[in-house]
Amino acid sequence: MKRRKFIQSSSLLLASTGLASILPLNLFATNKSKADKIRIAAIGINGMGWSDLTALLKDPRAQCIALCDVDQNVLSKRAAELAKKGITVTTTGDYKQILENKDIDAIVIGTPDHWHCKIMVDALAAGKDVYVEKPVGNSIAECNEMIAAQQKYNKVVQVGQWQRSQKHFADAIAYVHSGKLGNIRLVKAWAYQGWMKAIPKVPDSAVPEGVDYNMWLGPATQHPFNKNRFHFDFRWFWDYAGGLMTDWGVHMIDYALLGMKASAPKSIVASGGKFAYPDDASETPDTLTTIYEFEGFNMQWEHATGIDDGPYSRNHGVAFIGNNGTLVLNRQGWEVIPGKDGDKNRIEAVPFQKSVDNGLQLHTKNFLDVIQSRKLEDLNAPIQAGAHVATICQMGNIAYRTGKKIYWDAAKGKFTDSQANKYLAAQYHNGYKMPKV
Known part of the structure; x- marks a missing residue:
């Protein structure tokens, strides 16, 4: 293709x-x-x-x-x-x-x-x-x-x-779609970020000179200025973002969904917490495992800060695990690891196919x-594709925040659980209203 x-x-x-x-x-x-x-x-x-x-x-x-x-x-x-x-x-x-x-x-x-x-x-x-x-x-x-x-x-x-936009990602997914891996019942996606360290707690402070903090807050909840919530580290606070699940998940889960031609999951359950840095300033979990049940297969998301050695010795990636073999894909390239019947490979191995372009x-x-x-x-x-995977990632965060296994009603476009549905829409503050088209 x-x-x-x-x-x-x-x-x-x-x-x-x-x-x-x-x-x-x-x-x-x-x-x-x-x-x-x-x-x-x-x-x-x-x-x-x-x-x-x-x-x-x-x-x-x-x-x-x-x-x-x-x-x-x-x-x-x-x-x-x-x-x-x-x-x-x-x-x-x-x-x-x-x-x-x-x-x-x-x-x-x-x-x-x-x-x-x-x-x-x-x-x-x-x-x-x-x-x-x-x-x-x-x-x-x-x-x-x-x-x-x-x-x-x-x-x-x-x-x-x-x-x-990268050739090696498209090539890998084309291989998944070829059927050579056999029946794929499990897909793993992950991001292990060893370089991410604890964020020490610091007191609120005056707004730095030159910063329009009210404009930065926009529709978010009012909160005194704190440097931990500003610039890069906003990612780890629920008011502004969704942690590693939405930061890296949208990249890796996107390809899991594409490979499986998946739409909406039937159920989602998540478990994790602040296990690496329990006393630091961040709110979002630094360790998380999320399981999505789709028709005919499960997708598992994992993330962890402070650790680099993820599945298949890669700190990020997607693995399509089929009856005949496993395709492992990340930003550096992809390969196929054959399953075996004794000493015989079920399919031909594909050596590592290195990324060759600038995505x-x-x-x-x-x-x-x-x-x-x-x-x-x-x-x-x-935007349709970006919204699709962002929605799936938000579902994972909602499962974590409710502490429940939650079920998606595709016909109604909401969960079957009222507590989960409270997280469907972001709350707008400071006179802002969420756009309604």
Whole structure:
């Protein structure tokens, strides 16, 4: 199967999941001249937003004209970095000023997770194409609204799951789909992050100079400024994100779902806690095992901080365990380990197939290609796909937070348990309301 066709077909696996429907995409939007520059602004530029923008600017079609961040220190630093390359940009701490700028064609959203939905929906309503970081939503309800917004405004939305643009990932999943592994009853996905250490508790403090903390909080619960909740470490607090489950899970579980052509699980159960660093500042579990029951197979997710030696001696990956053998896949490459009947292999071994390309560069190129062609079906990671896997990951967190085995009612788009359903939608505060499309 050719890579582009694989990615195109796999991105539509949400059909009939009961999570959110996919409507036909309008392929007759006005074409943008290939001679024109695609004028880009980036919102949230401290981490992956900056990496995404840097990759985009390696393509001669892209032109950055504006930056937005709530931290003036970051904003000044990034503007200076662009200036050294001869790129002059306007800067602002208010994303609405970016959306009001008619000269901007597309935006990159690299903010903390709790801002993704609101900014993406507002950007689409303002007529912008969007590259949004993963996980797309901080709740299942947000994921559904983001799909609805894309369908309503018919704009290009690429999710930052750049592995979907890599050849070796597509090749591995094509092998899984070949049937050579035999009946696959168990899929494992994991992220063991040895470099992640404890986050020492520190007292709340004054807001750093140059930081618009109220804007950073946005719809999140009011909380005094604490450096542990700011910048990178926001990931470990429920107000803003979902821990390693949503941070790394959306990458690895995405390929588990694609390989199995899976939609929604029937049940989810999770067990874990703060076992590595029980007294540190984080809220999300540093150790977690989650089991999803699908029709005909189970999927198991594991994550652990402070440990690198995961299954198959890999610190992250996906393993498709079939009757005939096991395919192990991660960012470095993939291989097939044959099952055995005595000394005889059940299938031919596939030696390690190394990754040979730059996934992020290919992913941003795909985004620009589709902005020009307006063929939305060519996106490697459309919002439907990003929302699908983010929803599955949110289900895992909900199972952990309820402490129950929970069951999904695909027809109703909710759990059978009332306590679990309380986590379906993120709570918005400070005068903000969750978008309703």
